[in-house]
Amino acid sequence: MVLVTGASGKTGRAIVAQLAKRDVAVRAWVRRQSIALEGASELFIGDMQDAEDWSRACVNIKKIYHICPNMHPEEVNIGRLAIQSAKQAGVEHFVYHSVLHPQTREMAHHWHKLLVEEMILASGLPFTILQPAPYMQNLQPQWETIKNEGVLRLPYSINSAISLVDLNDVAEAAVTVIGSNQYIFGTFELTGTPPLTQQEVSNILGATINRTIQFEEIALDNWEANNKTLSDFARQTLLAMFRYYDQFGLAGNSISLRSILGRTPTSLANFFSTTNHQSMC
Numbered sequence: 490m491v492l493v494t495g496a497s498g499k500t501g502r503a504i505v506a507q508l509a510k511r512d513v514a515v516r517a518w519v520r521r522q523s524i525a526l527e528g529a530s531e532l533f534i535g536d537m538q539d540a541e542d543w544s545r546a547c548v549n550i551k552k553i554y555h556i557c558p559n560m561h562p563e564e565v566n567i568g569r570l571a572i573q574s575a576k577q578a579g580v581e582h583f584v585y586h587s588v589l590h591p592q593t594r595e596m597a598h599h600w601h602k603l604l605v606e607e608m609i610l611a612s613g614l615p616f617t618i619l620q621p622a623p624y625m626q627n628l629q630p631q632w633e634t635i636k637n638e639g640v641l642r643l644p645y646s647i648n649s650a651i652s653l654v655d656l657n658d659v660a661e662a663a664v665t666v667i668g669s670n671q672y673i674f675g676t677f678e679l680t681g682t683p684p685l686t687q688q689e690v691s692n693i694l695g696a697t698i699n700r701t702i703q704f705e706e707i708a709l710d711n712w713e714a715n716n717k718t719l720s721d722f723a724r725q726t727l728l729a730m731f732r733y734y735d736q737f738g739l740a741g742n743s744i745s746l747r748s749i750l751g752r753t754p755t756s757l758a759n760f761f762s763t764t765n766h767q768s769m770c
């Protein structure tokens with residue numbers, strides 16, 4: 490039985506579904522009773538900030554795939570509870586869903602993951618750390634605009650070069666890693682593409698739907714004004730991420746993902762044209 494935290498989120502659902510495909514029993518940690526989760530053998534309802542919930546979640550668990558909720562201000566404390574509970578339960582493989590380049594202090598959600606990674610290294614637990622690039626799926630909410638208006642709008646420069654990865658590749662790699670001891674004590678970047686400028690992303694999108702796609706940079710003031718419903722932490726962290734992307738991009742290498750998958754990772758063109766062709770056309 491594998492405990493998967495953050496199971497009802499974007500990442501968790503993809504990983505639980507892949508585990509189910511391989512007939513792995515999953516205890517899926519969700520926050521709310523009302524969630525239906527395809528592929529989970531058991532639902533565990535609890536709050537990841539609660540130490541007692543962690544102890545209960547880890548009963549009879551030998552493997553944990555820990556996904557912290559996105560943009561959570563308490564990621565380090567949640568990581569500490571996860572590690573302590575895993576040790577108490579005698580967990581034999583602790584996999585942490587980190588992020589590409591956690592060493593970036595400017596982006597709190599990256600930096601907090603580095604602090605969790607540091608605790609994992611010192612914990613004595615048999616671990617694997619996975620560091621995924623931004624998902625290709627993050628572009629999905631824009632598809633109607635791209636298709637109808639021929640415009641890709643993002644809050645950073647057209648020249649920002651960012652590596653991407655298909656979340657389905659990440660889930661496939663995650664399930665391979667949790668199913669094998671050969672990845673223990675390894676830290677692996679999960680990157681699918683070379684760094685792509687937003688002009689290149691626009692060109693790939695355009696080729697997929699057979700029309701010219703213009704890129705428009707959203708001013709940060711406008712983005713902020715349109716995202717008032719986010720928590721202050723999430724809004725400030727995302728703004729810091731956009732500034733970082735604008736200045737440095739986010740460049741990763743795909744060798745480790747290729748090795749884990751045993752095939753070439755999904756390209757952005759393939760992702761658009763196969764997975765989502767119906768939504769794009």
Ligand SMILES: NC(=O)c1ccc[n+]([C@@H]2O[C@H](COP(=O)([O-])OP(=O)(O)OC[C@H]3O[C@@H](n4cnc5c(N)ncnc54)[C@H](OP(=O)(O)O)[C@@H]3O)[C@@H](O)[C@H]2O)c1
Nearest residue numbers: 495497498499500520536537557558559588621622623624
């Ligand atoms: N998106 C990317 O491109 C990307 C790339 C690399 C790494 N990552 C990392 O992947 C991780 C997961 O991101 P995601 O976008 O998949 O997350 P997500 O969709 O925001 O899902 C988070 C889940 O956690 C649940 N949750 C929130 N607070 C909780 C709590 N206190 N106790 C228990 N459950 C709680 C939420 O439940 P509710 O449904 O009840 O709110 C939600 O289902 C993040 O750490 C992120 O940094 C993301």
